[in-house]
Amino acid sequence: MIKQSVRIxxxxxxxxxxxxxxxxxxxxxxxxxxxxxxDRRVNVKSVLGILSLAIPNQSEVTIEASGEDEKEALKNIIHFLES
Known part of the structure; x- marks a missing residue:
């Protein structure tokens, strides 16, 4: 499992x-x-889960990934959130 913080x-x-x-x-x-x-953790593959967090711009979040392609997944998710 790997984690990284990112600013939206x-x-x-x-x-x-x-x-x-x-x-x-x-x-x-x-x-x-x-x-x-x-302090709330939701699956990034769930639209309703993410929407329930109501995350405003410039908020800091942590992305956590585990599995065979975790590094590539984390890289792509962070790139999306920062761009």
Missing amino acids: NKKAGLYAKPVNQLVQTASEFNADIYLIYN
Whole structure:
């Protein structure tokens, strides 16, 4: 398992369209991927889970990945959140 903190760089934070794109990105990997924000941990492959966190722009979150392609998954998720 690997983890890394990242600052969200999405104009409106993580809402609707960016969440859907994030879930699509995460679904390309076999690894289990979680997003941790304010002591809550949700599966990054769950639209409702991420939306329930209501994460605003410039928030710091932690991404946690475990599985055969965890490094590639973490790299891609972080790239998405920072761009």
